[in-house]
Amino acid sequence: xxxTPHQTSAVCHRQAPxxxxxxxxxFVGITLxxxxxxxxxxxxxxxxxxxxxxxxxxxxxxxxxxxDNNHLLNSLWLWCLGSHRTSVTYRLPSLFFSIVxxxxxxxxxxxxxxxxxSAMWLILIATSYPVILYCTEARGYSLTVLMSAIxxxxxxxxxxSPSDTKAMVSFSVASIIGCMSHxxxxxxxxxxxxxxxxxxMTSSIRSDSRNILRLALLPPILVACALTVTFYTGMEIGxxxxxxxxxxAASTISVSFGGEPLSASNPSITGWSCFLAIFVVTVCLSxxxxxxxxxxxxxxxxxxxxxxxxVAVTALQPHFILPRYFLIQVVFAYxxxxxxxxxxxxxxxxxxxxxxxxxxxxxxxxxxHTYQLWTLGRSHFLRIFHGASTAPSVGxxxxxxxxxxxxxxxxxxxxxxxxx
Numbered sequence: 001x002x003x004t005p006h007q008t009s010a011v012c013h014r015q016a017p018x019x020x021x022x023x024x025x026x027f028v029g030i031t032l033x034x035x036x037x038x039x040x041x042x043x044x045x046x047x048x049x050x051x052x053x054x055x056x057x058x059x060x061x062x063x064x065x066x067x068d069n070n071h072l073l074n075s076l077w078l079w080c081l082g083s084h085r086t087s088v089t090y091r092l093p094s095l096f097f098s099i100v101x102x103x104x105x106x107x108x109x110x111x112x113x114x115x116x117x118s119a120m121w122l123i124l125i126a127t128s129y130p131v132i133l134y135c136t137e138a139r140g141y142s143l144t145v146l147m148s149a150i151x152x153x154x155x156x157x158x159x160x161s162p163s164d165t166k167a168m169v170s171f172s173v174a175s176i177i178g179c180m181s182h183x184x185x186x187x188x189x190x191x192x193x194x195x196x197x198x199x200x201m202t203s204s205i206r207s208d209s210r211n212i213l214r215l216a217l218l219p220p221i222l223v224a225c226a227l228t229v230t231f232y233t234g235m236e237i238g239x240x241x242x243x244x245x246x247x248x249a250a251s252t253i254s255v256s257f258g259g260e261p262l263s264a265s266n267p268s269i270t271g272w273s274c275f276l277a278i279f280v281v282t283v284c285l286s287x288x289x290x291x292x293x294x295x296x297x298x299x300x301x302x303x304x305x306x307x308x309x310x311v312a313v314t315a316l317q318p319h320f321i322l323p324r325y326f327l328i329q330v331v332f333a334y335x336x337x338x339x340x341x342x343x344x345x346x347x348x349x350x351x352x353x354x355x356x357x358x359x360x361x362x363x364x365x366x367x368x369h370t371y372q373l374w375t376l377g378r379s380h381f382l383r384i385f386h387g388a389s390t391a392p393s394v395g396x397x398x399x400x401x402x403x404x405x406x407x408x409x410x411x412x413x414x415x416x417x418x419x420x
Contacts, residue, residue, distance in 0.1 A: 018119040022109055025119075026102045029126030032370045033098050036136040037091045039377035043408055044069060045090065045138045046415040047238070052079040053418070067236045071140030072180045078138065083418045090138035097142040098135040101149055102126055108153055116345060120338035124362065125331060129369035130256050134324050137378075140182035141327055147178030148188040148328050152301070155196060158213065159297050168216040175220030179227055183235075187312070188328050189224060191304035193217055199297060239407070240320045245313060252323040253277040256330045257337070258365025284336040291339065305332050337362075385416040 041049070047069045052061060061075045077093055105122040109115045125131055135142035154171035157164050175192075178185035200213050251261035254273040257280050262270045288306070291299035309326055344355035 018115040022119040025123040025126040035374040040379045042378035074140040094142035101146045116342035124334040127363045129366040143181035147174040150174040195301045250277040287336045287340040
């Protein structure tokens with residue numbers, strides 16, 4: 001039975017405040033990203049630039065530079081620009097894709113359906129400090145996160161309507177681009193393929209539609225396999241601090257929801273960060289459990305996305321892990337938190353107050369971190385090098401710059417010689 005015009009109008013009227021909040025979140029998110037995109041390149045960005053600076057042929061990006069700082073599509077952009085552009089110019093694609101992500105999530109709001117969780121998800125992503133940090137740097141994370149969101153929304157539509165050709169094309173194209181944007185996209189693609197394949201095999205879909213859906217899976221699988229064999233296998237991994245896995249996980253969760261990273265030099269901050277991480281994990285797992293009980297197939301997909309990196313870490317035992325490796329999982333943790341907050345808002349006055357307070361705390365704390373990123377910047381080594389190179393000698397001694405990270409400093413010096 002279809003809704004009457006009066007019922008449709010009433011639903012749209014109830015969803016109007018959510019749309020206003022979502023539009024405000026998009027405006028705030030774009031503003032924060034435009035602020036964060038400024039400042040000098042930091043180490044990983046300039047390392048990506050140096051990898052392609054001396055290449056004479058763009059094909060060498062795919063064949064010669066087998067390094068985890070070579071994010072293929074982003075490296076093509078860096079190669080086309082050369083070594084003498086401004087940092088903002090290098091970051092323009094990331095800024096663009098980060099803004100498109102917000103627009104995609106805004107368009108996902110359906111005025112005829114309950115918009116609370118979707119709008120809340122948009123608010124959390126729009127103001128997320130980790131998402132803003134990594135998705136405004138001159139690397140491949142912004143495009144990866146965008147393609148993950150498009151892929152997820154396309155799978156949602158395909159479960160509801162297996163004959164949706166637009167959704168099939170969206171998933172395939174997004175997955176191909178995602179594979180070429182960054183290796184962490186596999187942490188979305190692998191569980192998505194497993195889940196989607198299982199749904200195709202077990203649901204009562206007509207055989208012709210089932211075959212078409214299988215074709216949607218084939219292109220990204222072939223591209224992922226080809227890149228694994230030709231590029232990702234034997235890829236050199238850059239260094240990083242060696243920290244316990246649980247410490248990295250707790251810091252990632254804490255920072256994603258407005259807290260601070262764990263710090264051995266500040267036990268009080270570490271205590272609060274651990275408490276916040278445990279609270280967030282408890283809330284998200286509880287919400288996921290309730291979602292799974294509703295028999296919604298998308299709940300299974302989100303569960304698989306969340307657990308995949310931990311399965312990979314357990315199986316592969318990498319030398320180190322970094323918070324940015326779990327950026328896609330952070331985005332879907334926001335979805336679980338959004339569902340929880342939206343459910344609280346639908347309860348009594350106390351529930352509404354708690355939900356509003358939690359949302360305000362997360363948004364304001366993340367915005368504070370982003371403000372610090374804007375005011376303090378990612379790096380200042382070019383300014384330091386320039387100051388040292390122009391400073392007069394004192395007592396016959398030439399000014400010098402020291403440090404205990406020789407390899408990192410050599411990269412910075414290489415870049416400074418080009419720019420100064």
